[in-house]
Amino acid sequence: MRRRTRSPLSSPPPPPPRSGPDRRSLLRAAAAGSLGLTLTGCAYIPHAESDAAAAVDAEPPLPMEVDGPLVYFNWADYIDPTVKAGFSEEYGVEVIESNFDSMESMIAKMDAGNTYDIIFPSAKWTQLLWQGGQLHKLPLHLLRNGDAVFAHYGYFDNPWYDPGSAHSVPFTMYKTGIGWRKDKLGELTGSWRDMWDGTATGRAFLLDDRDEVLGFASLQLGCGAYAVGHEQLDRMASLVQNLRPRLRAFDSDDYDNLLNGDAWLTQAWSGDMTSVVQQAKDPSVYGFEAAKEGAPVNTDCYAIPANAQHPGTAMLFIDYMLRPENVARNIAYIGYPMPVHGSEHGYEQLVSTLPDCVVTEQDLAANLVFTNGTPAQEAARDACWTNIQAG
Amino acid sequence: MSVFFIASLLLVAALSFGTTNDLGNAYFGHSLANIEALADPAYRTVLLRSLAYAVLTSAICLVIAYPVSYAIALHSGRYKNALIAMVVVPFFANYLVRMYGWSTILSDQGPVLSLLYRLGVPRSFHIVNTGPGVVAGLVYGFAVFMVLPLYAAMERMDTSLIEAGRDLYGGPLRTFLKVTVPATRQGALAGIVLVFLPAMGDFVSAQLMGGPNQIMIGNLIQEQFYGGQNWPQGDALTMLLMAVLLIGMAGYLRRARKDEAEAVR
Numbered sequence: 001m002r003r004r005t006r007s008p009l010s011s012p013p014p015p016p017p018r019s020g021p022d023r024r025s026l027l028r029a030a031a032a033g034s035l036g037l038t039l040t041g042c043a044y045i046p047h048a049e050s051d052a053a054a055a056v057d058a059e060p061p062l063p064m065e066v067d068g069p070l071v072y073f074n075w076a077d078y079i080d081p082t083v084k085a086g087f088s089e090e091y092g093v094e095v096i097e098s099n100f101d102s103m104e105s106m107i108a109k110m111d112a113g114n115t116y117d118i119i120f121p122s123a124k125w126t127q128l129l130w131q132g133g134q135l136h137k138l139p140l141h142l143l144r145n146g147d148a149v150f151a152h153y154g155y156f157d158n159p160w161y162d163p164g165s166a167h168s169v170p171f172t173m174y175k176t177g178i179g180w181r182k183d184k185l186g187e188l189t190g191s192w193r194d195m196w197d198g199t200a201t202g203r204a205f206l207l208d209d210r211d212e213v214l215g216f217a218s219l220q221l222g223c224g225a226y227a228v229g230h231e232q233l234d235r236m237a238s239l240v241q242n243l244r245p246r247l248r249a250f251d252s253d254d255y256d257n258l259l260n261g262d263a264w265l266t267q268a269w270s271g272d273m274t275s276v277v278q279q280a281k282d283p284s285v286y287g288f289e290a291a292k293e294g295a296p297v298n299t300d301c302y303a304i305p306a307n308a309q310h311p312g313t314a315m316l317f318i319d320y321m322l323r324p325e326n327v328a329r330n331i332a333y334i335g336y337p338m339p340v341h342g343s344e345h346g347y348e349q350l351v352s353t354l355p356d357c358v359v360t361e362q363d364l365a366a367n368l369v370f371t372n373g374t375p376a377q378e379a380a381r382d383a384c385w386t387n388i389q390a391g
Numbered sequence: 392m393s394v395f396f397i398a399s400l401l402l403v404a405a406l407s408f409g410t411t412n413d414l415g416n417a418y419f420g421h422s423l424a425n426i427e428a429l430a431d432p433a434y435r436t437v438l439l440r441s442l443a444y445a446v447l448t449s450a451i452c453l454v455i456a457y458p459v460s461y462a463i464a465l466h467s468g469r470y471k472n473a474l475i476a477m478v479v480v481p482f483f484a485n486y487l488v489r490m491y492g493w494s495t496i497l498s499d500q501g502p503v504l505s506l507l508y509r510l511g512v513p514r515s516f517h518i519v520n521t522g523p524g525v526v527a528g529l530v531y532g533f534a535v536f537m538v539l540p541l542y543a544a545m546e547r548m549d550t551s552l553i554e555a556g557r558d559l560y561g562g563p564l565r566t567f568l569k570v571t572v573p574a575t576r577q578g579a580l581a582g583i584v585l586v587f588l589p590a591m592g593d594f595v596s597a598q599l600m601g602g603p604n605q606i607m608i609g610n611l612i613q614e615q616f617y618g619g620q621n622w623p624q625g626d627a628l629t630m631l632l633m634a635v636l637l638i639g640m641a642g643y644l645r646r647a648r649k650d651e652a653e654a655v656r
Binding site: 102104105107111128129131132134202203244247248249250260261262372375382383386387389390391 | 411413414415416428431433434436437495498499500501515517519520601602603604606610611614617621624
């Protein structure tokens with residue numbers, strides 16, 4: 001299953017120093033070396049300013065036919081392996097897979113000069129990418145199952161991140177709410193205020209994610225999911241600081257924290273909650289609620305980078321992934337709902353004990369999303385988040 | 392080696408004056424915004440916390456490693472190599488993997504706490520997501536860097552000096568303080584530096600073993616690089632950390648040079 005955890009990258013420990021004829025200088029050298037270790041690894045990647053998105057959009061439309069192997073770049077385990085193998089078999093093409101562990105590392109690898117045929121950016125990254133001229137325009141009319149998405153989910157006809165879905169096709173949807181242990185806390189009230197539940201003091205977690213934590217605070221203050229005003233940010237920081245004494249950690253590993261018992265109450269992604277109930281010995285003890293003040297929704301998309309070597313194969317892949325049987329298998333495997341008509345019932349059955357995991361038309365229409373602010377707004381949000389983290 | 396080290400250091404220094412574009416790509420520049428942002432009191436709090444954790448980690452490592460190294464170097468006979476291997480081999484496993492292991496073993500429903508709870512320890516007692524948890528993680532992560540230099544110093548120590556001390560009617564404690572400690576001081580100092588430096592910049596222990604009030608400067612740097620996608624700000628923070636560490640290193644190098652000069656004389 002896909003994990004939204006930010007994986008820390010560790011430096012391997014330096015080789016142990018050995019005693020030798022000149023031990024002092026050797027130890028001193030080793031000490032200097034370990035000073036270097038404390039530096040966070042930094043490889044500056046030169047990046048030419050991308051062409052205007054218009055230039056890419058003006059290119060001739062993509063074909064939908066095999067034009068080479070599929071270089072596939074996604075979160076690990078974010079597709080049913082049998083579906084992937086099926087594509088390879090049916091079209092006789094090799095699928096060359098690599099994985100990223102965050103949107104930032106996806107962008108970094110693309111900017112380092114790697115070319116991919118199909119990527120899976122989240123909504124806000126889809127917007128940044130197409131605006132930067134890094135995504136192909138997609139000939140949506142070629143998709144044989146495109147109607148299952150666009151004729152039934154009006155939201156994706158013109159999503160905020162990509163007008164007319166010109167450069168992307170939605171892959172999965174998810175929302176953020178509260179996951180909790182019913183056996184410890186009983187029923188909750190359906191509000192973000194439940195995070196202050198006294199019984200869960202010391203066992204409550206917020207996600208270790210700037211947008212999610214700020215969104216949690218701004219939704220309670222009635223400022224929407226993405227607030228940028230200085231006065232709003234100050235109030236949001238105070239709200240989180242107020243919760244702080246009850247918190248055990250900021251941690252995006254909501255899934256493990258619930259399953260290993262550290263968390264009784266945690267801000268959680270709906271997709272991870274599906275995995276919790278699939279893995280739990282007793283799924284009935286877990287609950288998930290979307291708060292009445294609002295639940296942020298997000299979308300991961302299929303997109304084809306402007307420098308893809310085999311965009312025709314990538315189009316075929318999107319088409320293949322939208323087939324009803326493949327959608328059903330992927331949903332069962334990864335636990336995230338997809339905006340494909342006909343798949344809704346299967347997902348509802350999967351999360352029968354956690355009905356709030358279902359992402360409805362109303363959830364989408366509320367459009368509580370994390371957008372992209374101006375550099376100054378983003379900097380203000382970063383500073384607010386740093387202050388929240390530092391305590 | 393030095394060329395690579397200095398070149399990357401210069402790159403970090405130069406980029407700390409840089410800016411980013413909308414996609415978070417870093418560009419060189421001459422902006423002072425990243426340096427000015429370091430005045431935020433949040434950074435001072437976290438830097439002081441990291442310093443305290445690193446000092447505590449070094450001290451605990453010294454207390455644990457000294458008797459271990461002493462026993463292995465002077466009293467383990469033919470098992471010496473086997474014992475050193477037992478200290479070193481676990482460290483062949485990746486630090487991250489070991490820390491994940493610890494965070495699972497020490498979690499509330501993990502084997503350690505399950506046993507302690509059954510023995511009557513109150514349920515409010517936790518290890519993961521606490522300050523002691525973070526320091527314990529750091530100690531486990533870096534203890535080997537203390538054991539090895541101490542072991543090397545003790546092995547090279549002339550044991551006849553201890554016998555001579557005893558012959559001259561020095562009690563065990565006095566002999567230890569007057570003979571063993573001075574002879575192993577260099578190893579201890581080197582060990583302290585080897586533990587302190589990586590502990591100060593570590594972010595894995597605080598991430599896996601810490602709670603909301605335990606984040607370290609390394610976490611903030613990592614956040615700038617991987618989360619905030621603001622490399623120039625991360626570079627400015629790195630330079631701040633480097634400056635603090637260099638002060639400590641300068642003190643150590645001066646001390647070491649003085650000792651060396653005395654030894655030559």
